[in-house]
Amino acid sequence: MGQPVIAFGNALHNFFHQVMFDRLRYYTELTLFDLYRLRFAMVQQVAIVSGICLPILLLLGLTNGHINELYRQLEESPTGCLIRFFMPLNSTEMNKLQQVLPELTALLPETVEEAALSFGKNIVKSVKLNPTGQGDPRLKFYKIGIPKYQSTVPQIAVSQDIAETLNVKCGDRITLHVMRNAEDSNQSVDQTELEVSCIFTKEQEQKVTYVPFELTLDIERYKSGHQVLRYGWTSAKPQPKESYAGYLLFTNKKTPMLEVFRKEINDVFNLKVREVNRNDKTFGGLFDGLLNDKVFDDLLVYYISEKVQKDKEWGILEPRATNQIAEQAGFSDGSEVAVISWNQPKTMKIKPVNGLLAKEYEEYIVLGVTLPMDNWIRNYLKQKEFFTEKDEPYFIMFPNNEIKTNKVVTESLKDWAELEVKTVTPKTAPVVSQTGKITGKIAVVPARMLSYFYAQERGRAVYDVIKKRFVATPEEPRFTTAFGFAKTINDVSKVVEKFEQLKMNKEYEYKTMELHTEQARIVEIRNQSHSLDLLVQIVGFVVFLFGVFTVYFVLQDSTDRKRGTIGILRVMGISKAGIGCFIFFRSVCIGIVSVFVTFILGGVLKWVLMSGFAVHISFSLREVLFVSSGALFCCCTGSLLPVIKACRIDPFDAISEGRFR
């Protein structure tokens, strides 16, 4: 069974390899010899096919070049790839949006800052600072180098008229003067240095500069009243609103809090009241050492807070942003009642600046208490020095006298934010550990200061090291409009599509969220491109169709001239299929050579037309494929009838006729 199969396989292999393959290879060899050695005939045929293909190639190239030029102009113009976003965005949101839209090379706020520039005695009082950044095509268009937000000094690109007025050259450091309204309604001016990176000529616009986008944000922050540490610009913001977790209310034992009043506190202020006894450990060192024992003998102490603390000793109550004055006024109606605003003592890490006593941070329990002089609770203080009557200035006291220095830093305020230490010499033994119930070390600060420590922890306040006070945390500058640049014209459409999707998905909760682009112009060019493409393809198709006839007549004539050759081959036993292959291979080779000739001539003509006549011609793969397939289509289809006729030639007649040709 196996041997016949192997024999059959071998026979099949021999047939294909030795007969079919060898014979086909020989036919190809004959074809190439015929084409090369009798090349005059081939040149004629190639010239005809190239003559059909070349005009189509040029027509396609012209159309493509025209459209590409329109796209290029649009792409290189400052507005072609411009996309304007009408939506309020801060820098974080802009970064996020750019990540969602990677088609954008740059996304910048649409804002122009006004400032003054000076160099020595020369000054320009009003210049426009345009934000820019990497990928900003406007600067590329005007051939301006992009100024960098360098770590030393930010750069600035200035127009020639500014440079002339200031008498500066590239590399000079000029002074930027920025101005804002201060708290007292007066104007304050600050300044910083900038390095001139580039001087550009832009005649249509005067007194224009380009600065890094980050510098614009800094100026916006400054104008909003925030500190910008990099340039030493201080904050102009007021202190943040103080907030307390609750109040300690003291009253004489003879006048306990009435149920009506308790209900009123609950109803009007939405707060709850609980009585504090001498065993209550939730108030830190207040009752354990700072107030004397007579407090609970003479007074009733209530804690008024949002929720009543039960199980935990320290700091679960959140400071509340409430109307302190109204609340305090509500509780302290009457001279027999004393009220202290209260925040839970806060555990903080503190160390002296000069490191006299401690090299590393140590944990302290920081109490915040402020007691006005007229508050009769002062009568129950063990040491009155520990309780400030005012919330300012900021200071910190160490009742146990552990730190003997005038400055400390806390870990939360970083090393550069120093706090003044108010030195108080204790008259009595240290308060801590008198009862043996408080294990940590104690520090005392004004009540508002503790409130700000909490605010800072929660991101609602920052410490201005220059002014040495807490200010409200700045909000990131928000711009109503931003503009971006798509990488290419085609990317504009992608951005528009994605943006519509973002709107649909409601990923940004803005009421106004609109785009403005050159999409209409892009669509117009695209439509024009489609129309021209269609037109050229129809023309090309018709020309190739007629080309088939032309090639047929040419090949038929050529085949007639080869009757003698065909006759000899047939006499020598070549099959009809062999003759067909010979003629068909010849046509295909003519087609291939014609394609090469067409592209060479096309390339030469492109160069001549583009350099001599400023015509835009562009060949892409599409054009190459269209013309190549057209040429091969013409040659293959045009050769079919000549192939059939050549196969039918009577060998002897062909020799007889061929002989006299």
Next chain:
Amino acid sequence: MVMQHLILEIDGLEHALRDIESGDTFTVIADRLLTFHAGCFTTILGPSGCGKTTLLTLLGLLRKPSHPKEIKLFRMTKRNGETVNLADLWQCGDEQTIEQLRRQSIGFALQSGELLPFLTVSENIAVPLRLNGVSKTDSSKRVAKLLQAFGLAETEKKERIANARVNKLSGGEFQRVVLARAIAHSPEIVFVDEPTSALNRELARNALKQLQHLTSSAIVMITHDTELAQEFSNQIIEMEPKGKTGVIKNIVLTNTDIQ
């Protein structure tokens, strides 16, 4: 010369030629038994227009007989003893086998040569070999031998002939190349059509001598030259025109030992 085995036998073969312009018909009839042996030199003699070439195209399987069914005998025996009934092949129109026989078993040296103009002398001689699947190397060796045998590679000048295009050849060289190509693939039978038409008698004589010397095939030659026919032939077939037909007038066996 001792005749070898029978290669081709025919009897009752005819072919009608039609003049398209006048509509006249001329029929070539071979109504006598003709045999062709290996090593036998046959000459077809006769005046112009008597149908010699038509008979040769019939024998060489270039044309289809007019009435294949009425053929009495048309048979080819190959060297390996295989017999092919050519009448049947024509009858059933087996063109593939006919083309194969033409490629493998028949050699042609037609009037005026007819070499392929785009090939060199060597390549022209190699065509029948390459068509029969002989490798390039083997065919080159065979071509070199033939060039040597036909005196085309004797001198430095003739070395160049091997690689020259055919339009550079003289008449004698051309005819020898044609003869070399006709026997390159060692066919069973070789047809030579008027070798003297482009050559003088002396050159033709030399060429035919070489041909006779180099091949053991049956050789069939058409010529008007009676003297040449007498000199080389073992068998002479005389033809004559008879009205609108061309017929075999006589078959003369000359210096032969046909078995």
